Amino acid sequence: MLLAYAMEAERALLPEWNDDAFCSAVFLAAHHLAPDSVTLLGPGADEVRQTVVAPGEVARRLAEVPLPEVTAAALRSAVTGATDAARYWEEPDGEDLLAAAEPVRRELRRIAEHITRSPLSQWWTEPLATDDQWSVSWGDDGADFADSTAAERLRDWHARVVDEEIRAERERPTNPAANWSAEWWSIPPVLCSTRTVFDGTPAQLWFVEDSLGWTRATARRVSLPPDARVYEVDGAQAWAALCRRFPVEVTAQKRHDWYRATGRNGSWVVPDWARLADEYSGVHLTVAGYLAAAGTAIEVEAGTASVIAGWAPDETYWLTVTAELGADSVALLLDDSGEDVAWAEEAQH
Template sequence: MALPEISARGLYGGQHMTTAETLLAGPRGHRMVLAYARDAERTLQPEFRSDLFDHAVSLAAYHLESGREGARVLYGPGADEARQNVLTADDVAHRLSQVPLPEVTAVALRSALADAVDAARYWQDPDGEDILVAAEPVRRELRRVAEHIARSPHAQWWTMPDATDQWLVGWSEDGTDSVGSTTAELLRDYGDRTAAEEVRAGRDRPADPSANWSGWWWSTPPTRCSSRRLFDGTPAGLWVVEDSMGWERAIARRVNIPAGARVYEVDGAQAWAELCRLFPVEVTAQKRHDWYRTTGRSGRWVIPDWSRLPERYEGVHLTVAGYLAAAGTAIAVDADTASVIAGWAPDDTYWLTDTVKLDSDDSQTWVCDTVGRRPCWVEEAHH
């Protein structure tokens, strides 16, 4: 059967400016804007004060998730008093309105983006900060910050399509490529395992989405993934990692992309939904519990059938703006079906064919310096 015709640049195609609406469209965008505002205040006011916005966020988030399993804990001097000090979303919004916004820098934006990605949890309920930034008073004040960010030239690459200068980041000590199978074999095996898991989950797991059950919550292809180099020469994949294990050493290898490689651009929810409509794979039984917790939606779930895309595309790229707007949300595919972008990082490109090769002669070793206020990746000199 012939594949349906779909655009190589997602539903919209082309390139758009980063807007405040995009930054405030989804939970990851909310968290990025919040992280930027908190960091801006810390930069201008490094000494602790109980009347600061940053402290208000911590207190409000604590109370919003208090009593839940895995909730944050207050301890140390002043903890007892803080537990009694309940701040509302209006209180937090007022303090946010008082935070001066310094000139946007590439470093500050990268730090805020990294914080938002690191806070993603698609196997549990939204945490206190997620709940706080979704409250209307806080959302209104976050718009001022989002507009400030959106005006910056440092945020404009967030809507750009896949870059030609791509680097794969690996966390193994020797940096060797552990993939022994062809990409086609990986995709076929993944498809078989997904189908088998759906049957098994339908048989063994409860149909109640609120049941205490968890499984494989990712919606990523099982193939190589790369990202562009940033303003300082570091690969984006060093900084933005969902469900990070706290790695402090990485090997980055250049990815050689053939001329004319076709990359499907996921620039938002509709582009992802289009993939799911055209190439759906049923994953309701295996995803329903995790994705219900993170989105609150109960119903049928699908993901794209990655094994069908290589006939048309070499890769799939998620723009930063697409990630901030759509990751972690219940993306409507049709009237009774939805999907979730989960486990992806902003600017990820997953490669679906073996025409894309790793350059065995061009690699870099990076080490994370955690001494300063922000972690910093530094290239290790070759001896």
């Protein structure tokens, strides 16, 4: 997210391609760190392949990028890009590796301090906004889980996960590097909601992992009682504590995807959402918690870890019938025809 923010800041000042710019250095360095993650075609591709830009040079150019005043749109754009780039079934791409390189990490701290000084980023650490929750369905899919209760879906999920683990232990290779992929996410199969962002649209419209490029959505308000008990995940420690209290083993079924994503080989667990529902109405992941911990190997205890995968910033998953969908819905269309992308209410004919 910090890398994306800095690149957007430079593009606002230097919209034309510049070989000496920070953005061009990021592109070249990312290509050489992970050549398969960047496709090079057309005139000049061979020259680019031979041009090596080290992380140290990227950091030097990053230090020279002027940082404009923080805007809500710029923050949303950076979080949107980072969320959309999440990948838990493949190795880190070139920009992931570049952002993790120590020289670049040191300079990204300046970006982090710039962002966190702004009041516009303060909601990233806030708990659930109980009076402002919306659920989004994509395309023409208006599914709202009305065909079954949350308890039924969680019981079915638990049984399926246990059965899948037994089957995976029997049928799948134990080598984590084997060419195998399956369900990589760690979300419960229940209603999900987010608050609205600065323009009044649900955050769920913008912050999407593994997006399928939807251009149509339906939003419905979610009503909550004041006594709804919500578990707040504000970072790795909160997720680890959840897994320690309510673990379910998923090593055999997630081993290969999560090894590629994190480089870790060992036992894996996820929270047992069916058991958690006995104590909590929902689980909320703050924006800051997502940015700090999603996609990383979170140690639960010695030899065991977990991954926040498939979630998005500010999402709350509702484990009980506490959350109720409103009867009225709002149809939304994505308008990306201009310079600024926007979701707008669909005109009624």
